[in-house]
Amino acid sequence: MPSKPLTLRILDIVSVIVLGISAYIALFVAPTELVMGDVQRVFYFHIGTAWTALLGFILAAGFSVIYLITKNLLWDRLQVAAIEVSLVFFLITIVLGSIWARPAWNTWWTWDPRLTTAAVTELIYIAYFMLRQGIDDPDRRARFGAVYALIGGLSAPITFFAIRLFRTIHPVVISGSNPEAEGAFSMTPDMRTAFFFALFAFTVVFIDLFWNRIRLGELQDKVEQLKLKVTM
Amino acid sequence: MFFQETTPDTSGYMIAGYTIAFVVMGLYVLSIYLRNRNLSQDMTILEEMDKSNAESEAGSANQRRKSPQSQGTK
Numbered sequence: 001m002p003s004k005p006l007t008l009r010i011l012d013i014v015s016v017i018v019l020g021i022s023a024y025i026a027l028f029v030a031p032t033e034l035v036m037g038d039v040q041r042v043f044y045f046h047i048g049t050a051w052t053a054l055l056g057f058i059l060a061a062g063f064s065v066i067y068l069i070t071k072n073l074l075w076d077r078l079q080v081a082a083i084e085v086s087l088v089f090f091l092i093t094i095v096l097g098s099i100w101a102r103p104a105w106n107t108w109w110t111w112d113p114r115l116t117t118a119a120v121t122e123l124i125y126i127a128y129f130m131l132r133q134g135i136d137d138p139d140r141r142a143r144f145g146a147v148y149a150l151i152g153g154l155s156a157p158i159t160f161f162a163i164r165l166f167r168t169i170h171p172v173v174i175s176g177s178n179p180e181a182e183g184a185f186s187m188t189p190d191m192r193t194a195f196f197f198a199l200f201a202f203t204v205v206f207i208d209l210f211w212n213r214i215r216l217g218e219l220q221d222k223v224e225q226l227k228l229k230v231t232m
Numbered sequence: 233m234f235f236q237e238t239t240p241d242t243s244g245y246m247i248a249g250y251t252i253a254f255v256v257m258g259l260y261v262l263s264i265y266l267r268n269r270n271l272s273q274d275m276t277i278l279e280e281m282d283k284s285n286a287e288s289e290a291g292s293a294n295q296r297r298k299s300p301q302s303q304g305t306k
Binding site: 019023027032033034035036037038039040041042045049085088091092095096099100102103205209212213215216219220222223226227229230 | 239240241242243245246248249250252253256257260261264267268271272274275278279281282285
C-alpha cells in the first residue's frame with residue numbers, strides 16, 4: 001500500500017483542528033439557551049453530523065447510479081465509503097438527539113415521524129452491510145449493493161422532509177415555524193456562528209474520513225484479488 | 233421544563249453528548265487504522281506466498297524442460 005498522500009495527511013490535521021475549534025465555539029462562545037440550558041449545545045454537533053450523513057447517503061445513491069451504468073468497481077468503493085462514514089455520523093446524530101430529547105421532551109425516545117424515519121434510515125444502512133457480507137462474488141456484491149443503496153437513498157430526503165411534511169414535535173431549525181414543535185428556539189448571531197462552523201467542520205471531517213475509507217477499500221480489493229490469485 | 237423561572241442545569245446531558253460524539257468518532261478512526269494495519273499485514277504475507285508460488289512454478293517448469301534431455305543421455 002503506498003503511503004498516505006501529503007494532501008490527506010494535511011487534511012487529517014486540519015480535520016482535528018476544525019473539529020476542536022467547532023467544539024470550542026459550541027461550548028464556550030455560543031450563549032447558553034435560556035429555556036433548555038447547556039444541553040442545547042449538542043444541537044451544533046447534532047445538525048453537523050446529520051447534514052453530512054444525509055449528504056453521504058445521497059452521494060452513495062449517486063455513486064450507485066454511476067456504478068450501474070459503468071460497472072467500474074471504483075464507484076462501488078466510493079459508495080461503500082460514503083455509506084460507512086455516513087452511518088457513523090448518523091448514529092451520532094440519533095444519540096445526540098436522544099440526549100437532547102430527555103430534558104426537552106422528558107423522554108429519551110418517542111415514535112415521532114422524524115425520529116422514526118431516522119431510525120429506519122440507520123437500520124436500512126446497517127442491513128446494507130449485512131447484505132454485502134453475504135455475497136462473495138465482487139461483481140454481484142457491487143450490483144446488489146448499488147441497487148440497494150439507490151433505493152435506500154430515498155430514505156435520506158424522506159428523513160429530511162419528515163418534519164416539514166408530517167405533524168411532529170421535532171423543531172424545524174432552518175426556515176421552520178411549526179407551532180407543535182417542542183424545544184424550538186431562535187438563534188442569536190453567536191449561535192449562528194457555532195451552527196455554521198459546525199456544518200463546515202463536519203463537512204471537512206467527512207471528506208477526510210471518506211478519503212481514508214476509500215483508500216482502505218482499495219487495499220481490501222487488492223488483498224481480495226491477491227487471495228484469489230494465490231489460492232488458484 | 234418550559235414553565236420554569238431559571239435556566240435548568242442540563243450540563244450533564246451536554247457533557248454526555250459531546251463525550252459520546254468524540255468517543256464514537258475516535259472508535260471509527262481507530263477501526264480504520266486497525267483494518268488498514270491488518271490488511272497491510274495480509275498483503276505482505278500474500279505477496280510472499282505469490283512470490284514463492286511463482287518461483288516454485290518456474291523451478292518445476294525448468295525441471296520439465298531438463299528431464300527429456302537427461303533421459304536422452306542415459
